[in-house]
Amino acid sequence: MDKGTHEGKRLSRRGVLTGAATSAALPLLHIRTAGAAGKLWLGFTDSFVPVNNVVTRRQVEAWARKNAVDVHIDFIPTVGNKLLLTGSAEALAKTGHDMYTFYSWDLYNAHASLAHVDDVMEPLIQAYGPVDQTAEYLAKVDGHWTAVPNSGSQLKPPCARISWFKKHGLDLQAMYPARAEHTTLQDAWDYDALLKYAELAAQDGVAFGLGLGGSNNTDGIEQVGAMFHAFGAGLIDRRGNILVDSPQMQECLQYAAKLVKFLPNEAASYDDASNNRALISGKSALIFNAPSAWWVAKRDAPAIADDCWTFSAPRGAKGRFVPSEAFFWGIWSFSRNQSAAKELLSHLMQRSLVEERINAVQGYNIPPFAGLSDFPIWETAGPPPGTLFNYPIRPWHKAEPSLPGSEASPEIAAQIYASAIHTGMLARLKSGSTIKQVIAWAREQLTGLVQ
Numbered sequence: 001m002d003k004g005t006h007e008g009k010r011l012s013r014r015g016v017l018t019g020a021a022t023s024a025a026l027p028l029l030h031i032r033t034a035g036a037a038g039k040l041w042l043g044f045t046d047s048f049v050p051v052n053n054v055v056t057r058r059q060v061e062a063w064a065r066k067n068a069v070d071v072h073i074d075f076i077p078t079v080g081n082k083l084l085l086t087g088s089a090e091a092l093a094k095t096g097h098d099m100y101t102f103y104s105w106d107l108y109n110a111h112a113s114l115a116h117v118d119d120v121m122e123p124l125i126q127a128y129g130p131v132d133q134t135a136e137y138l139a140k141v142d143g144h145w146t147a148v149p150n151s152g153s154q155l156k157p158p159c160a161r162i163s164w165f166k167k168h169g170l171d172l173q174a175m176y177p178a179r180a181e182h183t184t185l186q187d188a189w190d191y192d193a194l195l196k197y198a199e200l201a202a203q204d205g206v207a208f209g210l211g212l213g214g215s216n217n218t219d220g221i222e223q224v225g226a227m228f229h230a231f232g233a234g235l236i237d238r239r240g241n242i243l244v245d246s247p248q249m250q251e252c253l254q255y256a257a258k259l260v261k262f263l264p265n266e267a268a269s270y271d272d273a274s275n276n277r278a279l280i281s282g283k284s285a286l287i288f289n290a291p292s293a294w295w296v297a298k299r300d301a302p303a304i305a306d307d308c309w310t311f312s313a314p315r316g317a318k319g320r321f322v323p324s325e326a327f328f329w330g331i332w333s334f335s336r337n338q339s340a341a342k343e344l345l346s347h348l349m350q351r352s353l354v355e356e357r358i359n360a361v362q363g364y365n366i367p368p369f370a371g372l373s374d375f376p377i378w379e380t381a382g383p384p385p386g387t388l389f390n391y392p393i394r395p396w397h398k399a400e401p402s403l404p405g406s407e408a409s410p411e412i413a414a415q416i417y418a419s420a421i422h423t424g425m426l427a428r429l430k431s432g433s434t435i436k437q438v439i440a441w442a443r444e445q446l447t448g449l450v451q
Contacts, residue, residue, distance in 0.1 A: 038337045039070040040344065043097040045083060045152060045327060046075040048292055049361040052152075056348075056357060063347050069340055078103065090332065098335040099344065102147060102328045104403070105414040108138050111146040115331045115338050120345050121145040128351070129370030132393075134403040135326045137410065147330035148345050151354045151367045155391065155401065156222055156323035159279065159294055159310045160286035161206070162384070168200050176311035178379065178386025182396035190315040191230065195259055197286070202262035206285040209278035210263050211270025212427040214420045219272050222323035223288040224422040225404025228252055230316025234407035235416055235442070240450045243407075244442045251317075253425070253435045260430035268427040280304055288313070288323055291364050291381075291388055298383070306383040311390045312397040322393055324401035326368060363388045368401075415449045 042060065047053050053075050064071040074097070076083045084106050090096030091113040102110060125131070131139075135149040165172050170193075175185035198208050211220030228234070231252035234243040243249065260267070264278070276293040278284035280301050287293060297305035313322045329348075331341045347353070354367055355375050363377040373392040381388040393399050405416035416422075421442060428438045 038340055040064075040072070040099065040337055040340055041097045042071060042073045042344075043083075043086065043100040044073060044075050045101045045103070046077040047152070047361065049295065049364055051360045052357060052365075055360040059348060059353050059356070060344065063344060067340070067343070069344075076101070094332075094334045096332065098337055099329055099331050099341045101150070101152070102330055104138060104325050104327075105417055107147050107326075107328045107330065108141070108410045108414055110330070111141045113333055114146045115333045115335065116144040116146065117148055117331060117342065117345065118145050120148055120342050120349075123346070124148065124349055124369065128367075128372050131370075132324070132368045132401050134324050134401045134406065135328075135368040137403060137406055138326060139328055141410075147328035148349065149368045150327050150329045150349070151357050151372075152327035152365050153368045154290035154325055154364070155366055155393065156219060156288045156290055156325070157310055157313050157391065158286055158288055159291065159308055161279075161304075162307050162309050164201070164204070164206060164285040165197070168197065170197070172309040172311060173384075173386075176309070176390045178389035180394065180396060182398075186312070186397070187315075189312070191227070191255060194314045195255070195262075198259055198262040201285045204285070206283060207262060207264045209270075209275035209284035209287040210259075210267065211272075211274055212260070212263065212267045212423045212430060213270040213274070214423065215418060216271045217274075217420070217423060218325065219275055219287075219289055219323075220267075220270055220423045221404050221417060221420055222325060222402070224426055225417075226288075226313060226321040226323040226402035227256070227316070228404075228422060229321040229402045229407075230314065230318055231255070232316075232318040235405055235421065236408040236412055236446055236450065238407070238409050240409070240412065242443060242446050242450070244439050244446065248317075249439070250435070253429065253438060256426050257429050257435060260426055263430065268423075268430060279308070291362075291391060294387065295362060295364060302383070308387055309384070310388055312393070312399050315398075320397065320399035321402035322399050324403060363391065366392050412449055416446075419445060419449070421445050 044056060057073055060071055060073060076086055087100055087106060087110060091110050131149050139145055139147045139149060160172060162172050175183060175189060201207050210223055211217045213220050232248040233252035236242055275287040275289055279287050279293045280297045282304060294305055294308045313320055329345055331338055335341055354372055358365055358375055359377050363381045366373060378388045378391055404422050405413035425438050425442050
């Protein structure tokens with residue numbers, strides 16, 4: 001995904017912990033007042049698709065007029081870590097916005113400074129069903145919800161060139177058609193198949209754009225993390241035991257040693273824009289990403305967009321895992337108007353308003369609630385028609401979302417992610433290190449996280 005990322009140095013365990021439905025409308029919460037009144041200062045993400053900012057502002061301002069609330073909205077970019085740094089500074093200073101947007105691990109790092117929102121989440125879950133396990137892993141701490149998973153969350157499944165795969169005997173549209181159907185081709189879409197086509201793509205000069213970069217390559221970290229999960233290759237378990245000597249890790253790295261040979265020479269220097277550029281320019285036949293590359297191609301390279309198809313991730317021995325990332329809205333515990341902020345959160349998560357925002361970004365985002373993944377936009381978006389139908393995880397995909405390192409406890413997994421250990425291991429394989437050397441390096445990195 002072409003966006004700002006978390007640049008990084010490794011955080012200490014203490015640093016991470018303290019850290020800088022289907023219902024047509026959601027029922028009103030018991031916290032609602034006759035008029036929320038007062039002031040609210042809101043920090044939203046500056047969306048990659050700018051029209052989302054316009055729609056969000058309109059929705060908030062309409063609510064504010066009705067409830068006599070004076071709102072001030074900041075749209076804060078992720079570029080240069082501004083979203084992360086601003087939130088960390090506010091948590092330390094105990095002053096700033098009332099409601100703030102958090103990206104994946106930023107939320108867990110700030111959870112001690114957030115107000116509980118169980119009274120917001122319980123009606124949402126009642127109306128729309130459960131949230132996916134990765135969002136719950138990040139947002140529910142010690143039995144309490146610390147933030148609301150919002151409509152800005154995304155998955156990062158494969159997006160590939162229809163014509164190139166068809167030339168090599170695989171009809172992507174038949175494998176994952178734009179209808180509710182499980183096919184035998186889906187069963188055959190596994191990591192061995194990915195390896196087969198990766199070799200062909202390298203021979204054709206359209207190498208798969210799978211990045212092995214550092215902390216500014218979240219697409220790569222999440223894709224490699226999902227592959228590790230598919231092989232059952234964990235790094236650290238919940239009790240802090242290092243797992244890199246497992247048979248599953250050996251199998252995963254033996255596979256990866258073959259795969260990295262067919263990736264671009266510059267894969268280890270990828271950032272989150274690299275795979276987008278590779279697909280849009282026609283230099284890559286497949287990437288793992290939210291539909292940002294396809295969205296830009298619609299504008300700048302229509303012929304490329306018309307040749308793109310999004311579908312589920314390959315299957316491994318432990319199942320099919322789709323890279324994911326989540327965005328959340330949280331309320332600072334030092335906010336002076338928590339009641340109004342909670343009321344606004346509930347309002348913004350009404351189905352009709354969520355759908356309006358999803359439509360505005362043409363299906364780029366996926367709310368992580370089970371009952372909010374059925375909007376028509378994913379059926380109608382094109383060209384080609386149905387290209388995003390399989391972007392959300394569908395029941396017949398037999399897949400689940402993946403968060404890198406989440407086999408560990410959240411405070412350790414946050415450091416695994418920030419340290420880019422998953423991609424670091426594969427980058428070393430690509431540069432010529434042996435599996436034994438890669439495991440030794442990973443063990444050293446992981447030992448530093450649990451001490």
